[in-house]
Amino acid sequence: MFYRKSIPKIYQNVKLSYSMRTIVDTTKVAPEKFDRTKFLEGDTVILRDTTKKIKGPRIALVGPLIKGSKTEKYGEIFCHDSIIGKSVRSVVKTNKEKSFTLHFPTLDEYILKISRHTTPIYPKDANTIVALLDLHPYSRILEAGTGNGSLTLYLARAIYPTGHIHTIDINSDSIHKAQKNIRQYFRGIYYDNITFSTGSCSNILSSLPGSAEKYDGVVLDMPEPWSELSWIMPKLKLDGFIICYLPNITQILELIKIIRENKFKLATIQVLEVQWRPWEVRATVIRSKMGENVPFSVNKLIMDNKIPEKALAYVCKPAYMPSSHSAFLVQLKKIEEDSLKKVKFQNLYDLGELAKNSEDSEDSEDSEDLEDSEDSEDSEDSEDSIDSGKIRRIRKIHMVDL
Template identity: 35%
Template sequence: MEGELFLLKDAKGRAFLIHLKEGGVFHHHRGTVPHEEIRKAGPGGRVWTHLGEELSVHHPTLEEYLLHMRRSATPTYPKDASAMVTLLDLAPGMRVLEAGTGSGGLTLFLARAVGPTGLVESYEKRPQHLAQAEANVKAFWQVENVRFHLQSLEEAQLERESFHGVALDLMEPWKVLAKATEALKPDRFLVAYLPNITQVLELVQRVEGLPLKLERVLEVAWREWEIRLPVAHPRFQQVGHTAFLVVFRKWKDC
């Protein structure tokens, strides 16, 4: 029971991530529920607070976990993280290089994509962020396929052409571009996550002279709808722009 993860949802769809503890109690504004009752109900079950509020019990999905986990840095949104996995064309058994780790949201998507036989090498130079990311990843994903490095990628010693993909979530990714490119296998992908178009233009300019070809620059749209039969309309609150994804493919060195 100790440390088990559950997600509770109330009648209004509000979600609450719970780490179970012996003798623990969940506090909702409409009452309390002992952790033991949550464990007994199990995923797909229901519990009630002492004031009669009904809560559904679930194992959190990766998307739900990322949105509700503790964070020390702004997380990569699930829509962008899942797109990055696709753009990197990751599969079980592959090795992927990540910098920076942030709160570990993208790390989880990468780790699950490459599976138990793959490996994620994740670099983060800020100790507080790395500690939180490591705790977040280990709480959700017990597979030992992530190596965390408290280090800037600029200082790292990387084997040449040893990674199937590179994911960069850095304010100035051009500072590590040459090193990351050298570590990437030919005909594989480097994807950068950048909040503003000025960073995108700077990155594309800095690629000159490296064996990288710009494949595309895109934003990921995610538009949810509210369904209340017989009425349907887009939700009034939407996640708009989060980041640009910049995709490069590596050429063979001539």
């Protein structure tokens, strides 16, 4: 890690305490780390089968590349020496003379293809979490529940190069495997932006100095996130988000219940279940327009792009790929000390509590108004007095600072 002595021009207008922030000086990162035109020793590679298939080619993840090493995938043997030094989209052959093209893996491909000892946070959820946290290059994020480092990579990419991720896991084996996965992606450029800690959230956070900068956002991937809220809240900046990754709805109900019972200064913004719905859009052949005596192969015509114009048609429909449930995402926001009444109603119980408090505070005033109105000889004045009491109560409930 490096420390900047001066603030870059592009960040001079951003009011941050840079004297307390550790950031990576990208000018001191080896230039070859950013060169993705050819493959170097230590890289991780995606190989795609060049055999033309309608449903897409087979994909293999190979790496890190080591001189003299070999990797077996799909019954094929890939020699690392035949890959090192090659350019992107070059073609290499296996021991069985099958051809594969070379590519750098996208982050989604990398997460889905790496070996795993725990279930990762899948791309659809990880990308949504990054959006819900509203991250910026200078953000400082706490992650509790490192796992295999999948979400850590998405977070690190979003805040690179001037932000920082502090990730905590109670399992030291998970930390070691996450470090390995992060080092092997994109030549490890995000590794220096991450601090790894082993232990419980409460133990790690209580050991931080009081002068430590607060976090801009928090992600909790643990079975009982409510057990750590009392330690996390003082470390989170005002108006910062907490995202909880919870597999089942009973955990969400318990979380909301405990937040309410303990009067944590948190507003529930939204609860999401992310579902991707892929579509199948491809060319096809209308057999009846090909002629009765013309032999042909539909797959060959499609893959060779030789479908006659008169027989050309397109398939457009949702792909039959039912996506299973992964988890719910709960977005919470830290609010002011007395701002529970200033936040737009997110839950029914917020409205009920606010109405109850308003009724209690206005009880004596309203009762006096009603007594005066009853003693009045003018029935219209009585009705006006009652109406004014209702109006005051309604205003107390609904005139909310947003």
